[in-house]
Amino acid sequence: MTKCSNQTGCPTPDTGGPAGPERFLRTDFLQSDLKARSVRGGAVTLSAQGARFVLQTVSTLLLARLLAPAEFGLVAMVIVAINFVALFKDFGLSFATIQREQISQAQISTLFWINVFIGVCLSAIAAASAPFVARFYAEPRLVPLMLALSPTLLVSGLLAQHQALLTRQMRFAAIAIADVGAMIVGITVGISLALGGARYWALVGMMLSQNAVNLLLVWWLCPWRPSRPTRGAGVRSLLTFGGNVTAGALLNYIGSMADRVIIGRLWGPLPLGLYDRSHALVLMPMLQINPPLAAVALPALSRAAATPERYARAYVSILRQLALVTAVLVPILIVNASTVIRVVLGPSWAAAGPLFGVLGFAALL
Template identity: 40%
Template sequence: MAASGMGRDSGTGTKSGTLNLQANAFDPPEGSLRRSVGRGAIITALAQSVRVATQIVSVIVLSRLLSPQDFGVVAMCAPVLAFIALFQDFGLTQATVQKSEIKHEEVNYLFWVNVAVSALLACVLAGAAPLVAAFYGEPRVSGLVAALGLQIIAYGLGAQHLALLTRRMEFARLAIIDVASAIAGLAVSIAWTFIDRSYWALFAGTLTAAVLPTLCYWANSRWRPSLPRKVNGISELINFGAGITGFNFANFFARNLDNVLIGKYWGEAQLGLYDRAYKLLLFPLSQITNPLSKVMVPALSRLKDEPDRYRSAYLRVMPLILLVALPGVAFAIAMADMLIPFVLGEQWRQSSSIFLALGFAGLLQPLNNPAGWLFISQGRSGDFMRWGIITALTSVLAFLVGLPYGALGVAIAYAVSEYLRTPFLWLYIGKTGPLRASHILRAATPFVLGAHLALAAIWFAKPLLPQQHIVAMASAVALSYMITVMTALAFASGRETLREALRLLPARAPKAAPSEAK
């Protein structure tokens, strides 16, 4: 990790003679990009493996301690919280990270915008709580929705401090904070079940996971806000953030309307089954790609004027994500009928068919989710927003088509929509900028094709697998990765990625920094 180098007075000085020093203090040290990206990718991947493991343990343990109805109540609140949270950040953390040069006055202004908006949104949540409870016909939802305002305030207080740590590529510190927060949140949730075995245990864990990182961001960024004052030229940052918020607003419907519709028309039991299937597969997948944006967005932003290096950086990281994630998804889909009862318990067996359907969307999301890195780092927040609108409209249409058939119908329709959207996404991204759809096709085909072949092979080989569940699943995992790797070896781009993966092994980690960032 690069040394901090941020002056202790960087959050308070206002004299013109200190402005350049403050602006430089918000950036990584000169010449650190190559080292920071290489180490950051490795550190973030390790941290995310711990986070994903924690999430899976959370699903397993809490599913045994709490009932489907408890998860259903929380799932009813989740879309409301996600909708409100769209506006608290207003894309301003990404604006801070992406801007070529930024000063204390600009960061300070954005901090106070984040705080004011978060406080307002917490009040909106409290006022809307009875309406949400009436919508679902579930009175327990009211108190939980109002309490979630505390999370909104906690996130708002730490948004700009997080942005500064990300901009400075302090990836090791961010990784430690993320892992500690995830583990602390799980520990608090489990401990709370001994006090009150209800949905409040889940709330206690999520609140812990919101407050703890904010405290750590303040302690580690060493930047402190001053009194708010007018700043010239701030509109550029606000406009950029508005594009990000527009995407998030549209994407909200693509990610959350399924929960609302299932909860409304099929009740908390069906929603609980759907929510557990989603959380066990698609949520961990998003937790692989989303945190890597902390590494890739600031790195790509600093390479945006060098097309060859920009393209090389992205095309070295994206296939590695596919290599790691897709064989695991293929295994999980093929073994869903055995995996779900084994992991969650027999009472969740009905969730296995939903899990299987959502799994097909999971075969494409590790490819599609990182597209946001490209939009943001290239400053194309308007294009990002427009794609979000397209995604929202097609996803909502899919939800409505599948809704008459219950949670399973929604899951199948959503997976189909993901396959239909994918080629258009990469054609849209490739209309401008260093990357074309042909680049993505060449880099991704070995692993997407390999994962689908692995899925088919495991499915047909299931009767031949050992009777013991653990041995059968371990054999299926090994088979999935073996077939995916063998498929990749048939392509030049696949062989190139496999060589890169070997260079990133721990024993050779010092040599793993991307050469394009020299």
């Protein structure tokens, strides 16, 4: 058997486990050194997040100077609509895969095909809703943007179970390689298009290319392939779990995105662009810590779920770390709001300074 890393290649090459697709589903080999794997996974994930932060900062610095605030606002209108539809792209099935102690090839395959079917349906719904979104915002340019970005929902369906399997087996280096590699390609495409005068289409090109490369890399790094879907695979409990996750995400999204819908509807793309970038900058420090920590914690907590006391201690520890990061970083940004906006976004974004300060206080709450 060809040897490869537990993080990036075959997940369990030397554990004496079964051959075939089942080797991508096992988690029993994690139990012997769960804490050490979590620590290593955290280190890898935080390193990757550092790379993402650098890339995101560079792209923000450049694109904010190449594109006007109104162009960011125009794309933000579409993103709100696409992301709302995207809430149902996975139906929480990837979380079900990660947290399930035992899962079969038939179950994973059935979930994969359900994800693909949902992705096809949601892509069609997003494309069909383009005229209505454009009418809601009184902005006809949104129609081609919605049509261009709707295929990303299908890509998400194709990615969901492969990413879940990587996370399930705590193969965080593989996830990092795919994410960072796709981000590099996407940013390169976006900046190139912006330099070429593509305007807001540069942002669309960046997202499309990043999605496509991420799909290719994840499928390469996780060579699991689905079988034909079968009835009676025993996925009903997984669907129920996924439905609960989706319902929670829906409520959270409505609360977090209502502001963008109102601003875009009442005042148009320019104010929305200023608000959207200010909001993104406020959240940037937390987004460098929270998602990586959650990505490492979810499979570790799932493996510890059988021991409630151990689970509770780990969960409380994670919440304390998140609160500490927020309490330290956000006030620094608030005090230096105008400077941050001027340095990161450039002088044409000066009107975003007061917004940045106000949003910083909201983030602390």
